[in-house]
Amino acid sequence: QKRRLVERLVCPDELRRRKPRRRKTAEEKQMMKQMTREELEAFKRERRKENNRAAAKASRARKKAKITILEEKVGDLLLGNQSLQEENAALKNEVARLRAQLRRALNNNNNNNNN
Numbered sequence: 001q002k003r004r005l006v007e008r009l010v011c012p013d014e015l016r017r018r019k020p021r022r023r024k025t026a027e028e029k030q031m032m033k034q035m036t037r038e039e040l041e042a043f044k045r046e047r048r049k050e051n052n053r054a055a056a057k058a059s060r061a062r063k064k065a066k067i068t069i070l071e072e073k074v075g076d077l078l079l080g081n082q083s084l085q086e087e088n089a090a091l092k093n094e095v096a097r098l099r100a101q102l103r104r105a106l107n108n109n110n111n112n113n114n115n
Helices: 002-010 027-033 039-112
Strands: none
Touching: none
């Protein structure tokens, strides 16, 4: 379930795995009936290899898409972080300025009261 949730969050719909299973054609069925046991095993092995290659290719494409999406998110988050850091620094400067202004006002008020 976690994997599906991550795929929904990270992976676009068109890159999801679910695809219809390939059915044997009538020609393939007829051809398989005429094969010897060794030929049939070799045929099935070759078909598994082809399916495995296709699955590996699709997996690499999904991984590449996920990495691209995550890299974009990292870039956006870095920009957002930089913006927040600049805003934080500006607010700290404003707090320091207001504190200094308050101290001056308090000092002036104390000096006026002492005189």
